[in-house]
Amino acid sequence: MNEIEQRIAELNKLLHEYGHAYYVLDKPVVADSVYDQLLHELLALEEANPSLIYPDSPTQRVGGAVVEGFKKVTHDYPMLSLSNAFNEEDLREFDRKVRQAIGDNFSYVCELKIDGLAISLKYENGVFVQGATRGDGVVGEEITTNLKTIRAIPLRLKEPITIEVRGEAYMPKKSFEKLNAQRTENGEELFANPRNAAAGSLRQLDPKIAASRQLSTFIYAIGGDGEAYGIDGHAEMLDYLEGLGCPSNKERQRCSTIEEVLAFIEEWTENRPNLAYEIDGIVIKVDRYAQQDELGYTAKSPRWAIAYKFPAEEVVT
Numbered sequence: 001m002n003e004i005e006q007r008i009a010e011l012n013k014l015l016h017e018y019g020h021a022y023y024v025l026d027k028p029v030v031a032d033s034v035y036d037q038l039l040h041e042l043l044a045l046e047e048a049n050p051s052l053i054y055p056d057s058p059t060q061r062v063g064g065a066v067v068e069g070f071k072k073v074t075h076d077y078p079m080l081s082l083s084n085a086f087n088e089e090d091l092r093e094f095d096r097k098v099r100q101a102i103g104d105n106f107s108y109v110c111e112l113k114i115d116g117l118a119i120s121l122k123y124e125n126g127v128f129v130q131g132a133t134r135g136d137g138v139v140g141e142e143i144t145t146n147l148k149t150i151r152a153i154p155l156r157l158k159e160p161i162t163i164e165v166r167g168e169a170y171m172p173k174k175s176f177e178k179l180n181a182q183r184t185e186n187g188e189e190l191f192a193n194p195r196n197a198a199a200g201s202l203r204q205l206d207p208k209i210a211a212s213r214q215l216s217t218f219i220y221a222i223g224g225d226g227e228a229y230g231i232d233g234h235a236e237m238l239d240y241l242e243g244l245g246c247p248s249n250k251e252r253q254r255c256s257t258i259e260e261v262l263a264f265i266e267e268w269t270e271n272r273p274n275l276a277y278e279i280d281g282i283v284i285k286v287d288r289y290a291q292q293d294e295l296g297y298t299a300k301s302p303r304w305a306i307a308y309k310f311p312a313e314e315v316v317t
């Protein structure tokens with residue numbers, strides 16, 4: 001490698017590390033000014049040496065021309081919706097059915113239900129190659145260019161594996177407030193909530209607009225069979241995805257009984273306003289894959305999971 005190739009390789013490595021620390025771990029290791037300076041140095045070197053641009057270079061995040069529309073893509077595995085629970089009775093009924101089917105020797109994993117837009121991200125040999133919306137669960141829209149602008153989404157995983165991961169793209173509350181303040185100033189129509197703002201941002205035909213909306217993402221599942229990666233349960237899968245460099249939500253808890261699930265729901269009903277992002281409920285999943293397989297699916301949802309939905313907030317008019 002000559003001097004320029006070496007410097008480009010070094011800048012890609014540094015910016016990748018710094019970007020991961022800042023956008024995924026939320027623990028910046030350098031000042032923004034240092035990051036920006038290195039990014040400009042890389043941009044200049046790439047402009048002078050286009051053949052040395054890496055596919056996952058951080059400069060490739062805000063790229064791409066304005067598109068006419070989005071291609072349709074069929075998901076390799078359907079992105080199923082979860083059945084809902086609205087109160088304690090629904091939750092106890094769910095728990096009773098689980099125990100009826102698999103006995104008492106199991107645990108749940110409880111997670112925050114992020115109020116955003118479900119997405120699917122495909123990686124080939126570790127490189128992000130395609131991103132799509134959930135759509136109707138079978139066919140979604142291909143929005144790879146827009147998803148590349150989300151800094152929390154790794155352009156390359158820490159392992160060169162081929163995998164499809166799934167999660168929720170969302171707009172943090174602060175970004176939402178800033179966006180609507182800007183739109184008020186410009187006399188534009190406001191977004192009703194962060195979920196609509198995130199969906200509207202990812203459906204922008206111009207990736208530069210998507211990039212300006214400061215979205216983020218939590219990854220919480222894979223498409224397909226976790227056992228293919230030697231993983232036996234959901235909690236282990238979340239740790240595995242985190243190890244690959246995916247942003248995962250740390251507010252998750254293993255629960256052995258429905259009482260513990262109810263306590264987790266109570267805790268986050270109270271703590272919800274302090275989160276930096278909107279949640280609309282709590283997702284409860286039986287942890288071990290073998291037990292999920294025993295429980296199976298109804299026509300449209302897994303029997304091994306349920307989404308507790310918070311009561312709709314009274315809109316103060």
Ligand SMILES: NC(=O)c1cc2c(N)ncc(C(N)=O)c2s1
Nearest residue numbers: 080081082111112113114220283
């Ligand atoms: N529809 C679905 O399957 C899910 C939707 C969501 C959501 N909006 N947020 C978090 C999770 C999770 N942690 O599993 C899930 S799962």
